[in-house]
Amino acid sequence: MNHESSAALPAVPEGLKGVTADWSADKQAFPVPWGKAMMWIFLLSDTFIFSCFLISYMNVRMSTTSGWPNPSEVFSLTVFGESIPLFLIAIMTMILITSSGTMAMAVNFGYRRDRKKTALLMFATALLGLSFVGMQAFEWSKLILDEGVRPWGNPMGAAQFGSAFFMITGFHGLHVSCGVIYLCVVATRVLNGFYERKGTYETVEVAGLYWHFVDLVWVFIFAFFYLW
Amino acid sequence: MAHGHSAEAAAHAPAGGHGEGVQHPIKIYLWIWLLLFVFSTFSYLVDFYRLQGYLRWTLIIIFMLLKAGFIVAIFMHMAWERLALKLAILVPPLALLVLVGLMAIEGDYTFLTRLQSFVHEVQKPSGHASSHAAEEPAAEH
Numbered sequence: 581m582n583h584e585s586s587a588a589l590p591a592v593p594e595g596l597k598g599v600t601a602d603w604s605a606d607k608q609a610f611p612v613p614w615g616k617a618m619m620w621i622f623l624l625s626d627t628f629i630f631s632c633f634l635i636s637y638m639n640v641r642m643s644t645t646s647g648w649p650n651p652s653e654v655f656s657l658t659v660f661g662e663s664i665p666l667f668l669i670a671i672m673t674m675i676l677i678t679s680s681g682t683m684a685m686a687v688n689f690g691y692r693r694d695r696k697k698t699a700l701l702m703f704a705t706a707l708l709g710l711s712f713v714g715m716q717a718f719e720w721s722k723l724i725l726d727e728g729v730r731p732w733g734n735p736m737g738a739a740q741f742g743s744a745f746f747m748i749t750g751f752h753g754l755h756v757s758c759g760v761i762y763l764c765v766v767a768t769r770v771l772n773g774f775y776e777r778k779g780t781y782e783t784v785e786v787a788g789l790y791w792h793f794v795d796l797v798w799v800f801i802f803a804f805f806y807l808w
Numbered sequence: 809m810a811h812g813h814s815a816e817a818a819a820h821a822p823a824g825g826h827g828e829g830v831q832h833p834i835k836i837y838l839w840i841w842l843l844l845f846v847f848s849t850f851s852y853l854v855d856f857y858r859l860q861g862y863l864r865w866t867l868i869i870i871f872m873l874l875k876a877g878f879i880v881a882i883f884m885h886m887a888w889e890r891l892a893l894k895l896a897i898l899v900p901p902l903a904l905l906v907l908v909g910l911m912a913i914e915g916d917y918t919f920l921t922r923l924q925s926f927v928h929e930v931q932k933p934s935g936h937a938s939s940h941a942a943e944e945p946a947a948e949h
Contacts, residue, residue: 602892610893631904642915670852681841684883792883803872
């Protein structure tokens with residue numbers, strides 16, 4: 581479909597020539613709605629913030645002389661008398677992936693102008709996000725109250741474990757919480773016909789970009805903090 | 809209904825851009841969704857079966873990059889954007905690899921320096937007491 585539409589307008593070159601043509605002319609660089617371009621640029625800057633957290637975590641983990649607490653054991657959960665490693669984290673990962681799936685479908689239904697399904701899927705996404713934050717709150721309180729993890733130390737090993745954990749997952753949780761509010765606002769507007777009057781549902785896709793990014797960051801946190 | 813609209817919107821859509829009305833079948837999202845589940849399960853199993861060393865790290869990074877790639881390409885529609893936007897968003901983060909390299913070297917250096925100075929501090933008291941000076945080389949082992 582995409583190829584057909586670009587073939588219909590022959591003036592725009594593809595490939596590297598397309599890059600220079602898009603940048604050099606006195607015109608709008610990216611042929612996308614401004615909200616989408618700005619969201620991408622915001623997400624790019626957010627990438628650098630999260631990367632700074634993860635890279636400094638790498639740095640302290642490499643340079644500490646005391647042993648790093650084993651995340652597999654620290655984050656295990658006892659279910660029916662058996663200790664399952666990373667149980668809660670695995671559930672949280674699946675929930676976030678599921679929410680990404682519902683969001684992708686919400687964007688799709690938005691462009692089909694199916695208001696009810698779009699709003700419903702967005703509220704489902706927000707609800708999944710909310711349950712993610714709830715589990716994170718449970719995880720934090722378990723770590724703080726039961727395991728005695730503090731930003732300046734913990735009984736299991738390297739003192740930097742706590743500060744890295746609270747900083748990285750806290751900042752991610754903040755993003756999820758903001759995303760839940762953002763999604764609820766956009767979903768309400770979908771429902772009351774705001775975008776129908778505006779004539780475009782691109783805001784749903786922009787909100788989707790943000791939400792997928794939150795999922796994307798979790799992929800890296802899951803790999804580097806919990807599994808490494 | 810959706811078809812008629814998409815044809816109309818495609819005519820107005822900016823060339824090559826992922827304009828409104830450019831729709832993808834729901835099927836592709838469901839497939840990616842399933843793939844993400846599978847990759848997540850695999851990376852969880854890496855921990856569950858306690859794989860260690862380079863095998864563990866390689867598998868974790870492979871599954872991580874696959875998941876990240878599919879999210880960005882399909883869910884975030886990057887695969888359908890023009891190359892100019894792709895490059896503007898995907899190239900700058902490569903600079904982070906330089907930071908990773910620098911901080912890895914720095915972390916290594918800090919680690920070695922700490923080891924050195926901690927050993928040095930342990931030796932200090934015996935080093936100052938002249939009567940124990942002879943035992944010092946033995947303490948090092």
